Amino acid sequence: MSDERLPIMKTYKLYIGGKFPRTESGRSTLVQDSSNGLTAHVCHGSRKDVRNAVEAAHSAHSKWSSATGYLRGQILYRLAEMMEGKRSELAEAIGNEHATREVDASIDRVVHFAGWTDKYASVMGGANPVSGPYHNFTIPGSMGVVGCVCPDQPPLLGLISMIAGPIALGNSVVAIVSESNPIPAMVLAEAFATSDLPGGVVNLITGFREELVPHLATHREVIGVHAGSVSDEHRAVLREGAAVNMKRVTIHDDALDYFDESQAQGPAWIDPFVEFKTIWHPSAV
């Protein structure tokens, strides 16, 4: 017998409502774990998992959206701190030559959006000079549950870019993570669980887009959709979801470079996931 220790093989579960349940379908798929060459088991998520995740996200939304921007910013910064502590594990999970760069860019992106939480309304809201004796102002708020379809590559930075803008302004998200390499997302889930991010604000599903996207697209409780590169077929499926309950659908170009800060962050990554509310009140008696 060799002296070499027999490693523990980890099974990656889903992340729903702040917990790590197995898929209700009882299915798993084999994924090459690039870090050590072992094959890892990842949950093969189902329609019911999507529905459970949307329910968890819906329950978490009200409290998260009514938290102050300052508090959301603190929590997102705390998430960046937790990710910093997992740099090497995240990089191993990504397992390519750009891994460290991707981890660093992901952490920096979380910090970027942490700072928007209490500034977006000042920059993008406004006082409207109407022609009459009224106070009139427009303020942004969250819209509810946003469904994210993450690109395969980059597996971590793509996921962070999909979810950070929506949650910064108080939405909760259900993300279908990278299909080809779901492991960085599930390592990240451990950072979510140990940051102060309330359970249910971010929910992660692993599995096959072919199976999961149509359910996300037609779910009536999902009001926003944020997708990285998807097939033409899924693009149409997601846009048709708007015909169910008027989902706000944003799908990025395949050419998007997630590493480029000028392309992949800033308020334009928040805009599609806020509702602007305009309030009138008479100012004359």
Next chain:
Amino acid sequence: MSSTINTGSKSDQSDASGKLDLRGASGGGMFDYAPAPESVKAPIADTYGLFINGEFVDPSSGDRFETLNPSNEETLSMISSASVSDVDAAVQAARDALPEWSGLPGSVRGKYLYRIARRIQERARELAVLETLDGGKPIKESRDIDIPLAAAHFFYHAGWADKLEYAFPGKTPEPVGVCGQIIPWNFPFLMAAWKIAPALACGNTIVLKPAETTSLTALRLAEICQEVGLPKGVVNIVTGAGETGSALVDHPDVDKIAFTGSTGVGKMIAKATAPTNKRLTLELGGKSANIIFEDASIDQAVEGIVEGIYFNQGHVCCAGSRVFVQESVLDTVINKLGDRLASLRVGDPMDKNTDLGAINSKEQLGTINRYLETGTSEGATRHDVNPCEVPEKGYWCKPCFFTGVQPSHAIAREEIFGPVLAVMSFRTPDEALSRANNTPYGLAAGVWTDKGSKIFDMASKLDAGVVWLNTYNKFDPASPFGGFKESGFGREGGRHGLAAYLK
């Protein structure tokens, strides 16, 4: 016309002590108003063409349909029905005009918009008369609201045309391209302005389709485009019914569809454009809540209810069609509302004293009447207290309200688009909120209370794109308008409205 409510505590104008009763003055009260018809005439041609590439042209099919005056069912004119090939020609004209128009300095585009605004002001009365003849709305509304607001929209957006780089931080503004715009019949000219002004300011070109029952004022706007020398093809107006709209939505060379209308049609458009990369903004239906707290100024709140639901015969997407009254003041509010309703003057839209004009079309009258029947058959109580005698010809529905309404009733859930109000009660602010938000719509809401912290708490928790506090149904070009949830997406007006017409 008798009241079905027990008006035990009548207001003091109408008690038995011999004081003047001014209620229902037009319907046989002590003092009748003399008729005060608007005297300005708006010439109407026998037929109208399509406005394509700066010229009025005959429809390729030769098909025309009549447009009626809904207050007397007389034919006003014959309107062209644009076919697929007409729409194609209009889109081609818009495409051809795009490079030059979008390439103009913003300040020059702005000057064209200022010219349009001025011409609207100069032809304001004629436009108001035409709007009222074709659509049935009271002349005082078309004269004081629709037309001036339309001019204001052009003035407002004219000033944006050379300032777009300041509108959205970090963005280089680029026009979307050729915009297909489909508008409803409830504010025909104003909706055309809401659609055209921001699109032109941002450098887009346009194919606009007015609603089939109300094409006349949009065609006047086409004339104004000619008068001000707007480059050919920048604005094209194709008239017709649903097929014309479909041809526009399905046209492969249209970059964006902007639609205002029902949620049902909005969903069809979303589905039709799903396989394409067309951009979409949709301003759809509503079932907006108007919430009256016991500590509100009740008389003002009752005026707010009236403005909220009976403005424009209730043909308003943001109409306050669900009123929630705190239980302790429910009887007072119902009594005062009954009194106020009885004094509204329903009749000739061209009379300057008219409060409610004609229902826009026979079809819409049928829809409203079906809801009136459903309201009663589902068990709510209808209060039909307006004493006016309406003309025999034309499409008329007198304003009314229902009490005893359950949240499950159709009249509490579905958009009626008529002068029909559902009155319900609540006990706590939380109950008011949960009931107000319990709808797939999210266009507008109203709150009436004199308590500052309560009113802003409600405002922040209502799922609605526009919240009117101690007021209702106010509009301004500087103020973004648009809904949450199934009331659509995108905003019109204000800085936020520009986003719909920029990449």
